[in-house]
Amino acid sequence: MRHVPKSRIMVSLAVSATALVALAGCSGASGSEGADGDATLTYAIWDQNQQPAMEKIAAAFTEEHPNVEVEIQLTPYKEYFTKLQTAVSGGAAADVFWMNGPNFQLYAGNGVLAPLDGDGIDPADYPEGLIDLYSYEGELYGAPKDFDTVALWYNTALFDAAGVEYPSADWTWDDLKSAAAKLSDPAAGVYGIAASQYGQENFYNSIAQAGGEVISADGTTTGYDSPEALAGIELWTDLIADGSSPTAQQMTDTNPEDFFLSGKLGMFQNGSWAAIAYADNPDIAETVNVAPLPAGATGNQSVIHGVANVANAKSEHLELAKEFAEFASSKAAADIQAATGTVIPAFNGTQQAWVDALPQYDLQVYIDALDTAVPYPVSKNTAAWTSIESEVLSQVWSGGVSAKDGLAQLAEQMQAALDAEAE
Amino acid sequence: MTDLIAQRTAAPISELDRGRSAAPGEPGRPGRGPRAGRRRGPAQSAWWALLFIGPTAAGLLAFYIWPTIRTFILSFTESGPFGGSEFVGLDNYVRLIEDPELLGALRNTALYTVIALVGIPIAVAVAALLNTAGLRGRSVYRTLYFIPVVTMPAAIALVWRMIYNGDYGVLNEMLSVFGIDGRSWLTDPSTALVAIAVVGIWAGLGTNIVIFLAGLQGIPDTVMEAADLDGAGPVRKFFSITIPLLSPSIFFVSVISVIGALQVFDLVYMMLGRSNPAMPNTRTIVYLFYEAGFSDNERGYAAAIAFLLLIIILVLTVVQFRLQKKWVHYE
The missing domain is CATH 3.40.190.10 (Periplasmic binding protein-like II)
Known part of the structure; x- marks a missing residue:
């Protein structure tokens, strides 16, 4: 062997660039029309x-x-x-x-x-x-x-075992927090609720309940720089901080819904699509039910x-x-x-x-x-700011930055993205 | 990633074999080429060359060179969400240099590459052990080490995610036996990159071992016997004979490993995901490219990232080729 084939290696260099081939796209046939209409x-x-x-x-x-x-x-x-x-x-x-x-x-x-x-x-x-x-x-x-829409699912067996009353239509955030704390049993790996970093299921609702908004109705201004939005986010980060919810790390490792499906979670906010999945799941079908969301300062709104x-x-x-x-x-x-x-x-x-x-x-x-x-919060190019949202909030959820600093940073970056859309 | 490596290695093994069989003392090889050339004449042999190169060249042109040129052009444009693009000059490159995420991605990729290189000494050691004379069940061991190479990357990622799980993972279960408190390996910013690199090393080990085994089996017994007569022990023989004679294989594997590590994406994508709190500490260059090209739909910017990576790989590979003169021993 005199030398490693240099050309072969040089060619393999090109691989890095060719990932873009996939961007060039594909095509398929659209509808067709026959002779007789x-x-x-x-x-x-x-x-x-x-x-x-x-x-x-x-x-x-x-x-x-x-x-x-x-x-x-x-x-x-x-x-x-x-x-x-x-x-x-x-x-x-x-x-x-x-x-x-x-x-x-x-x-x-x-x-x-x-x-x-x-x-x-x-x-x-x-x-x-x-x-x-x-x-x-x-x-x-x-x-x-x-x-x-979104509602609050709960595990009746865990509520009965902890002697906590089932969620009802007049529940407030305080009721949610105290029930979650009572249901949590770290030794058994049981948590009151999953405060996961989900928009539609969790914090989009709580921001509205606190009287805030994620984005203005015309989709041009961020709402993350308001004290109401901060309250809506802190509802969840506080639940993690006091041990009523698995940590952000745990919920990245294990799908939060899996905690609920395996009977380790007292409450889980989820959309209406979940109903049929729970009914079909023999592990929990008999032990779960659903209640309206708890109310914040201005009510118990759900995003639609x-x-x-x-x-x-x-x-x-x-x-x-x-x-x-x-x-x-x-x-x-x-x-x-x-x-x-x-x-x-x-x-x-x-x-x-x-x-x-x-x-x-x-x-x-x-x-x-x-x-x-x-x-549901949208704008002309929603994906441009939801990627910022998920990235910045992941640091808030994991405790890397405080909710206050994180939201200030998110509001600034999101507004920049919205301004870019408007151009 | 792994299948690309597998493809690349097929040829080098035969390359190694050919080199070995031409060791001094074996007749035939010197002069065979030139003699054949003289008989057929240069014009005719050029035709034959074209015939053999043709299919590969056509494939390369269509699937590698042309897309590379297109990517290069694309990197100077900004495209609309539904097609149509405008020329923006160097804007994408200027933006890339100013992108705060680029520095993090470069750092993470460099760190991953350095860790991934640890796989080379491991592969050399395992190959040397597998090559021990009189080892029983050798083919069983070889198969075991090679299984990860033929396993789907998606399956590998899924299984390792479960192993690393902070609550229910096997790894933490094992550590707790020794009284060590585990952690969420894939979401802790201080461990996530290392955790992924371990999987990368594990998945690529089989290929490297095969290359080193081929190299080891080409080391003539006579050299080893001479060393025995001179009174060298196994350790001395390993470092003074095996390693130097294996250096061409080591060089080849290190070039391929560096290229593969710089392009790491699948493990980050499948084992971490975008809202992972450890993402700033694990985002690699290709992941940055993916986010730009496929999530944010900024194809021109993604093309610029791809080109930056191409240049980085080019420079590192040229440096490796320069340095090889200092440590690679060709017979």
Whole structure:
């Protein structure tokens, strides 16, 4: 051996740069039209649990339009938006697809979505918070498909063992804290509550309950520099500090929900999507129930979020795509969804079937939360500041910086990101 | 990462073998090439060369060189969220130099690389032990050491996450037997990077051992016998004969290890995740690239990061090639 093949090593250097190949994107076929007016619409979704319901809805649409077939494309949530963005750039996105709040304005603001301006949808049929979420500059772009609010799940066995009364509708933060302290038993590895660094399930709610906001209603100003926001964050960091919750480190190591599922957690705030998962889990199905969130200074608000059906503005069958987006959020479609018990349909009046699907839990609390629900915080480029949020707050949660200093830093960086959006 | 390494090593092993078989005393090799060349004539052999290089060259061009050029161009642009890009000159590079996260990422990557290099002496030691004459069950040991190389990185990350778990991990369970209080290894900023590097070393050990075994088996018995006659003990033989004669393999492995370590991403991504409190102490350059390119969707900026890494790797590799003259012994 005279020398190591130099060229081979030099070539392998290039590997570092080629990771970008993946950015160049991929493409796929969009809807196609046959000679006799037959059309195939593509419909992109991310939840496998809901696929059967979506197939039924697609079949119902084909019944009304015998020439039209709807092909469902399932992409796991983790890759859904990365793939969608690439597909839109390459002109290969589905005709109709699911959209969520954090991404909506980015798509609507860049002309990717078609406004739903026809007669097929009446905003009065849906919760106001969802219509607001999917309107951009006064026009509705998304037909609300479902919604989720947040409530307080609790383990009755642990409450009974500790002799603590179950959470009730008139609970305040103080009740929550004292119950959590009583339920905690470090020797047995039992904690009162999981004060995890979750926005939608935890601190987005508590900031609203304290009278603060994460972002101004017009999505241009941060709300993290207010004393109310600080109170909303400290509710959780205090619970960790006094040992009523596992530490941030523990909850990074072990998924906080796993503590609840293994009977080691007295209380766990979670969205309405959790109901069916808990009912199907033999370990805890019998021992858990759900109550409204505890009230802070201004009430017990929950954030409301929901998925919407949107039509691709570049669809080859634009009118059909808009029609299907509206149909997939109509009463007929909502009834199909509600019967499966997976998610709460957004169409007003169809929610009862979802509540009735699991009579063993007080699921009505999720519907009642609509009355005071606050919108999920979004802006034109939500991802730009949520990445800052999760990074800075991880230092607050782990105790690396104080909540006060952390929020000051977060407010400054988030405002800079929002100002950049506005340009 | 691991599969890339596996691909790269296939050729070098044969390279090593060829080198060994051409050891002095074996007839045939000198003159074989030139003689063949004279018979066919230079024009004809050029055609043959092209034919053999062609498929590889085409692949390289399409999948390595062209994307590299595109990446380079991309690094001078700023792209919109749904395509369309504008030329921004050196803006991305200026921003990169001013990015406070870059310094942390460089520091973390450098630290990871230094720790990862500890894997080389471990691999040499294990290979030497596996090469001991009369070792029973040698193939069993070799298989055991090689299993991590053929295991999916995702599975490795998942299992090690469980091992390192602060509450229920096997590691802390074992430590508690000795009365040592464990910790959340992957979320503690002071241990997370080391914890990941240990997994990286473990996962790459098998490949390195195979390369060193090939090198060890090429060391002629006559040299060892001569040392025996001169009265050298096993330790003396290891340091005075084995290590120097193995130095070409060690050099190759260290070049590949440094490149691999500088590109570490999968373990950080799968074992830590973005809201991990230890992230500022574990974010590597490629992770920074991933965040920019895929989370924040700033492709031009991500391309600039990729190019910075390319330059760093280039410089370090050139330095290694310069330094090899001082310590690598070719026969």
